[in-house]
Amino acid sequence: MTSPLLASPNTNPHYQDLYNVLKNVIDDSRLIRDPLRTLAYGTDASFYRLIPQLVVRVNDEEEVRLVLKEAKSRKLPVTFRAAGTSLSGQAVTNSILIQLSDQWKGHTIHQHGHVISLQPGIIGARANQLLAPFQRKIGPDPASINACMIGGIAANNASGMCCGTAQNSYNTVKSARILLADGTLLDTTDETSKKRFSETHGDLLDTLTLLGEKTRGNTELADKIRHKYRLKNTTGYSLNSLVDYQDPFDILLHLMIGSEGTLGFISEITYETVVDHPIKAATMIFFEDMEATCHAVTALKSAPVSAVELIDRAGLRAVEGKPGMPDMLSSLGENAAGLLIDVRASDEDELASHLELVSSSLDGLKTLNPIEFTQEKAVYDSYWKIRKGLFPAVGAVRPVGTTVIIEDVAFPVEQLAEGVLELQGVFHKHGYDEVILFGHALEGNLHFVFTQGFDAPAEVVRYEKLMDEVAHLVAVKYKGSLKAEHGTGRNMAPYVSLEWGEQAYEIMWDIKRAFDPDFLLNPDVILTHNANLHVQNLKPLPKANDKVDTCIECGFCESSCPSKSLTLTPRQRIVIWREIQRLVAAGDQPERLALLKKDYDYQGVDTCAGCGLCSMQCPVGINTGDLTRELRHDRIPDSKVGYWIGDHFEGVTKTARLGLASASVMKNIVGDSGMNLLTGAANKVTGGVVPKWRSTMPKTSIPLKTLLENDNDCAVAQTDQGSVVYLPSCATRVMGSSPNSKDQRSVMEVMLSVFRKSGYKVIIPKGVESTCCGLAFQSKGQFAVAEKKANDLNALLLEASENGKYPIVCDTSPCVLRMKETLDAKLNLYEQVSFISEFALPHLKITKKTARIAVHVTCSTTRMGLADSFVALANQLADDVVFPPDITCCGFAGDKGFSTPELNASALKTLSKAVEGCEAGYSNSRTCEIGLSEHSGLDYQSIVYLVDELSHSL
Template identity: 45%
Template sequence: MSVDYQQVLADLRAQLGKEAVTDDPVRRFAWSTDGSYFRIVPEIVVHANQTEEVAKVLAVARTHKAPVTFRAAGTSLSGQAVGEGILLMLGYDGFRNISISDDANHITLGAAVIGAEANAKLKPLDRKIGPDPATLTSCMVGGIVNNNASGMCCGTTQNSYQTIESAKLLFADGTRLDTGDPDSRDAFTQARPELLATLTELAKSTQADTELADRIRQKYAIKNTTGYSLNALVDYQDPFDLINHLVVGSEGTFAFVEEVTYRTVPEARNKASAMAVFHNMVDASKAIPPLKTDAVAAAELLDWASIKAVTGKKGMPEWLSELPEGTAILLIESRANDEAQLQAYTEQITQSIAHIETLRPIEFSSDPAVFGQYWAMRSGLFPIIGGERPKGTSVIIEDVAFRVEDLANAAADLSELFQVHGYPEGVIYGHALDGNFHFIITPNFRRKSDVEQFDRFMQAIADLVINKYDGSMKAEHGTGRAVAPFVELEWGPKAYALMKKLKEAFDPDRLLNPGVILNEDAEVHVKQIKSSAAVDDYVDRCIECGFCERTCPTNNLNMSPRHRITTLREIERLDQAGEHAKAQKMREAAQYDVIDTCVACQLCTIACPVDNNMGMLTRKLRSEQLTSTAQKVLDFQANHYKGVNQVLSTGFDLLHGIHKFTGSTITGGLMKVGRVITKEVPYWDPSFPKGGNLPKPTQSGEGRPVVVYFAACGGRTFGPTPEDPDHTTLPDVMVTLLERAGYEVRVPDNTRQLCCGQMWESKGDYKNADGKRKELIDALEAMTDGGQHPVIIDALSCTKRTLQDAGVDYTLVDAVDFIHDHLLDKLELVNRKAQVALHVGCSAEHLNAGSKMNAIAEQCADQVIRPERIFCCGFAGEKGLFKPEINADALRNLKSQLPEGLNEGYYANRMCELGLTRHSGISYRHLAYLVEECTRPAGS
């Protein structure tokens, strides 16, 4: 029957509220993408932060027979995180609990915990979780479990299936189960006896069928995530053990995974890596069996096409260009808890393959700078190929597995298929110890013939992997829609029938992620393919993997860079198809989400494997939207910035005075009236600062070193807030600190007129932005006496903007660098703080200032608190004054992470500090304040 989604929407909103549920066309489309090549637009999107909310969604789904797809981080590569009907996305604040047992042998993780976050908690204990997918810094535990994700080191012995201890589950019928809790098991026995009986009988009959049981064991001798985890039926008899392990790799089709407890595995303290360069793939493959020992943690195989793809690229070894055609490389890593054991391991490895001739000596290095280059070669394959693909094409990573003894021949056969089916760019690399190959192709899906070409290729892959080598069509990426048509071919009718019985037992109404894993449509793998229309060089390389989402400050508010890019691609596709009215309607509807609320922090570029820059594209799009009136206003501000800056500073002093005498209600009312008149009036907030002031140069002193100090706009415009402990402004603190360290301080006479240009660039006005930057650079250069004196800027974002292009011919540093490198050793530490909070924001990340900021704070405080999952404050220059919802959302979890009694926090950018102060309830100021107070002479 057809589903009345308007009624579904109404019922969901009645249960969860309007904010958690949307059918907005733009947002539904934006969230219809994962890391795969599929595009499936849901009817409704729900964000859930609690299991009770998931239960309510499932109750509505049962009532209306509406399908539900669960989604964690959406990094999935096989189309299992998108679906029709209701898309239930893990919220950005719930399911993030982490609990480690006293002996560190177990860790309990909420479904939304990112894998790398779990390992960060375990690292001091020399433990980690077993699964180690390449997406570990982005993917969430819910996805890791549901896909049985693995990686370079965990193989088939430390993946989720092997290391899961227990799980908290919510089933489609609303029943719950904690497989690690006896009381929960007893209750479930009463609630779902038929499921337990069915699973027990299926295990019994499978184990009794010797041929089938042997087939299952054989299939899992190598990596395999094709279909359901049938190995559970031969490995276990207890129905709760069966549920525990059947849910692993079930891709959200059996139950909602709320929480999982893993048995942790050792994390070695010492590592060493080596490049073994062989004449050909045959020799490289011969080296793999001897390497399958405890001495080898990972062995990654790269074929000749892979080597060619990275040769000559930034960060790659120069000697790659000297290798002859046909060369193959094994990148080998060894790990141990002490150096002696590591040395023994590396010697054992070298000796074990000494009988195979190599083109270069096998030399292990334990220097991270050296072996880091080796692994950059391996990890660089994907971004290099993805980034260099032709515009408008997709990038697809498939993963297959073979018996180790078949690897060389299988690689040759795969390479031949690339040529036969028109994908000459295809490369092969992978986890050699497990017989696991990844291959990358960059198909074009613009025409029907393109899709047919891809279908022929996949059919040929299936024939090769299944019929010729009896391998796995999916080794570690999950089945999804990409391989669903080939599950029965790989497993055979008897095993496939077993999978159908499992689905029927867990989800008889087929509400959970229908069409994933089991699908009778033989062409589902070539349907609902997403387009990849070219938009702009800044983002055309995007593969929609979602790596950017973790650090984006607006990901919870509305969109991440991935969402913005996929929306822009659809607008462009509609325009190219001649559907201009639809394109314009979507463009207008997407303005707030895509353009207006992007803070252009460019953290996405740091996280992105192919170096996309949504921030710069946003500024470019804003530039195209500038009206002549807006441009005139921006021109006036640039040409008369001295007066504008003075008015702003004086205005905030005046505003502070009005508030003091009239209170927030009247002041807020006046500001509201002002906003009706002009958009240049900000939203009122009681934590608004007073006005700032300019720095005063010091008396010249003979023999004292000279520094030129430029007070950036934020610090000279915005002074202390009501939460700050004193009324000293940043320019005054900086001059005091520099004088105390023995420096003569010079400041530009026309400081009020000078600016790095950031405020114009953020609006897309590059003409004035670049003009103001050049004006600043020239003015500062004139004060350096031919480059003799360094220049200090006291705001990280301004330093970044000033230094972003070539053209600064003198020493220009940020205040953080100067304090760390030149002041700390010249100042006597008089007192230390008990604890302080530290924010390391987007500009600090871009300038690699985080470690120095942390070092400064640790010099001055016994404990430094770094709130988690806050990478950018969302204030974005003056945007926080006019769109406060961005700053509020980005910092929504800040206050709850600050310990009781902590009353001061630090950063190095005044605008960001205003936002941090507003949403923390404590004073956030520049690190210079902390150093000044801790080195202030007694009695001063």
């Protein structure tokens, strides 16, 4: 039942014709037709796969209008895509995929944060960051809020843990800019736009008016609609708009919410925001069985709680032993279940009152543990992190080759206990004994997660029988919702008529015909005549590599990836590598396989920064960089050249310093443009050995030996705070300051100055000139050499620190991360930020800087859990600090900024605008600072320069 993947472009000539028209307006780099990227960009988080014929990355409304009009004239279907985190197949197509470029991040805050206008490419969590100073947030709070975009949140009417129904997009939307199937733009807040629309689309407005009157006049149907939206419900179109509103523009606006791109495109949405209570507390309580747990939910319905999340025994078992989880989980009985209860308030007194009411609501109910709320951030966050990670956690332990399926139903809350018990029985009947149930219990909304193989026809039949029985149980027997908050998609489209009945179902078709008479917008999503749609075009998930086989393609990783706008994201790298391995195993489509392999070299391997930030967002901790490094190793195994460089590292670094000095002289003769030509040619001839020139290329650093000889007392402390081992990284031993830097000292000189001021005696390890942490070798897949260098450094530092007696400070953050992962645990390793914050600042007097500065938190700093420390340090040093919100990893990636500078440029393309008005920039990695300087217009240096500039000894 799994559909074959397309091996060649569709023979329909209209696609080529459309491409020829679009390329006159949209640059070719945003018109994507090659097999690798159409597969990569066409994949979403669902278990369906369709490969688009053409992916168009649109920059603005005019481009969307153009694509819609031209596609309509050729009768070509169109599907819209934002982040692709949807779970039910809403964002896949085998026709034209309109994908948002990164130009859709505009926003306007109104009325002191009570209203916000957002373009569809803004990530949900970013919207809340913008509103945080006003103690407001958007109403929807889906578990994927750190990855999903506003366009998808609105199009799916996503809700979430604390949102309920009152604060979803339907109930908080104020206005929108909407593009219809024919390219017409409607701004629902602009009277001129509405008047013009009435003249050109009066028939659509008349249809909506008539449907509203007809529905409101049918008491039985109107009551049914009101009942179904008392629950969470995203099955079908938002029919509640027909009973809630009479103005056709209001009906149209609210029909767009939850329409999953089948009625039009929302190019901007304006929300009424909600209060973000600053004081929060949570608890986890456990009950002996599901029935008792559900009775507790009913008791809490009128209590002042923000969220009540139910987790069944299988779900609790999946998180046993996780940080922050109660030790008692392992001792719970087989039928136990738990509730995560969240309470929020505006101040401590209000919180105390709320907590008392919540506890009293549960009086008389037997719990297996005391009701103890925590405000401790680490524990509170761990509760929610684990709750949000239940879905991916199941996927991580699934058998290779199977997919993970999540559905979300809603029962009337007063029948929750009965419904849950019957639902569990249905799963066991069909052999799904590993199913996990959890969800937003106050709304009667439950998610069920299970693994499913689709390779065998019998498994597809088993799945189909399960869904048939679930649909009848929920929609018919309990009159609940088959899709509470994930949208209808492809998976539930065949069941919409079962849930709603023929009368309501025909109204939905009337709505579709009125908006999209040619049925070109996301066909078969929400409404379909194909009863087998939900078991067609199923996504294969073959074994690819044990480092990434647990990936469920959820897309949570994508927002943090520096190559997301240039080539592929971590999810997409895994998608393509899986397809390559599938084709290898199948032994067919050799031409397609060869093309994918060829293109993957650049798209997948060469442009991966290997920064590992994806692992921070991934619910199961996959670091796609590990796969990339393995592939680099397979391409060029550990070589004699690598060993030779490792064995002659001091000489190599001297040669590198000489090269920088020579380049500096040459630059003075031929200028930056001349250096770009010369090094570009040399880079190509040498296969990347000679780096490409950067305008911010540093001068050579003063040799460490010379530094110590010229300044014999540079390491002598002014007071005695003890000793510290200082390990200058190879980068700072080679690279000095930028020619344009106001402070021309090397990082090493500044580090020694800070050590001296703060009272620490400095120990420089003997033989440090020949050392390296091995990171440069590891990133190129030279694993054996990397391990050897790490072992050598380990011995050196054990000796210098007297087996860990003294703290060890390295001046380059990525090196410290590498050392923490590979060196002896007894070594107390610190990078600049952590050492300064913990050891230096208490002994320094700081005069804060008043000028605005920019700070880049490196990916290695984030991965070490030091991002908050870096932010705190920067705020201790300056009154006005800018942390560019859209910049994660800078993409310089060691020396990749020299060999693949387009990665660095893409990752930092928003930097210059973000740091406007800043005097200088600071970070904690010398190579990162080269790229940051070039793409910001500022001079970026190590944060130690700022510490040294502003500090005096106490």
